[in-house]
Amino acid sequence: MNPTKTVENRREQILREAARLFAERGFHGVGVDEIGAAVGISGPGLYRHFAGKDAMLAELLVGISGRLLSAGRMRVAETADPAQALDALIRGHIDFAIDDRPLITLHDRELDRLRDSDRKLVRQLQRQYVEEWVGVVRRVYPDATELEARAAVHAVFGLLNSTPHLGAGGRAPDRTAMAALLHRLALGALEALDPGRPWTAVRTDG
Amino acid sequence: MNPTKTVENRREQILREAARLFAERGFHGVGVDEIGAAVGISGPGLYRHFAGKDAMLAELLVGISGRLLSAGRMRVAETADPAQALDALIRGHIDFAIDDRPLITLHDRELDRLRDSDRKLVRQLQRQYVEEWVGVVRRVYPDATELEARAAVHAVFGLLNSTPHLGAGGRAPDRTAMAALLHRLALGALEALDPGRPWTAVRTDG
DNA sequence: CCCGGATGTTAGCGAGCGTTAACGTGATGA
DNA sequence: TCATCACGTTAACGCTCGCTAACATCCGGG
Helix, strand or coil, X not given: CCCHHHHHHHHHHHHHHHHHHHHHHCCCCCCHHHHHHHCCCCHHHHHHCCCCHHHHHHXXXXXXXXHHHHHHHHHHHCCCCHHHHHHHHHHHHHHHHHHCHHHHHHHCCCHHHCCHHHHHHHHHHHHHHHHHHHHHHXXXXXXXXXXXXXXXXXXXXXXXXXXXXXXXXXXXXXXXXHHHHHHHHHHHHHHCCXXXXXXXXXXXXX | CCCXXXXXHHHHHHHHHHHHHHHXXXXXXXXXXXXXXXXXXXXXXXXXXCCCHHHXXXXXXXXXXXXXXXXXXXXXXXXXXXXXXXXXXXXXXXXXXXHCHHHHHHHCCCHHHCCHHHHHHHHXXXXXXHHHHHHHHHHHCCCCCHHHHHHXXXXXXXXXXXXXXXXXXXXXXXXXXXXXXXXXXXXHHXXXXXXXXXXXXXXXXX
16 A cells, blocks of 8 residues: 555665674675675665665664664653663663664764764764763762763673674573673673772772 | 894884774775875885785784783783682783774774684684683682673673773873773673672662 | 556676786895 | 895786666556
């Protein structure tokens, strides 16, 4: 009935395969012929759906950045106190990290391949997302400085985004176990921002 | 006196600039002319020092992997108990992450661009390094399973390797403060592997 | 019946890239 | 003095890649 329906499906299919390939071999390492082959059409056929290879990457990065931000904001708005908000942010980010692995990889790896305008947009979305986290973190740990909170947030992103590094073979825990573990690790890391917290490991001077 | 001296310096200079450029724009995103220009000679002049562009990347990745592993082993061997060993591993990794930022970036980003033999070698070095960590972590936290420990180690790598994401402007703490913060964050994350540890954040059901 | 749009195809262009070839040059040492 | 070697240059080759042009096929609606 809706003629655009099949088009949209095709576009989404192309984007999914392109994301996977870009994450595996890098933006410059993948040719349009490969992307086409991955969806059963051949190279130039892609240009019926996208203006070019750059446009695919741009749509992917703008999409993931926007979804991360809006999902984060929504989850925070539904919580009652900062600790719950932090919990919700972590949970939401883990969902993205596990379910959209290729996009998470691209998100902090291929940003520089974008046109100036797209890059500015993505960076703005990313910055707002970081600010969302920093605000919550500083409310939970008021003794942390702005710089510390920001660095800690980036560090936790690195922690949560580490899933792609465990080749999904039997060497990784299943989804729920992995999500729970990452959640505990992230909370544990951020607790280091609490100065009143007792030392549990040796301090070999420093 | 030593005629190879200037050659070695040239090689090292080339490798340093190549690492920086590869980290900034990706292996495929950098041309040999750019690498040459960065050291004051022009494109093909590089072939007096390296067999090709691939050889530069291979030498960079094998080098960093080997140095990470040998430094880690040495530091562990110098400690008396597992907790100190873990402390030493974290400290050593932080030194690499902060001082060799471009190499750390390349290390987990451009591995697939290597020839099979080089890639196998780098992967083997990486695996041995991970095993070093996993062994120490499991001695400090005996209740963690093998899978948990391995995932946690990769997560901590992601955490420690997050430094490149804070564009070295005034938005990041200075070196010593950053090193201390990363150290605390990593220890805090790993403490989550201790099941007897009290909950400190809300648990909004699961 | 056939027009037109959506969606493909193949052929080929033009640019950029890694690499090689051929050549220059200055320091070194017999 | 001059052969040699280290180190660099420019020109050019061949290949790949993104993209366009031109043409084919299917299909719904007047």
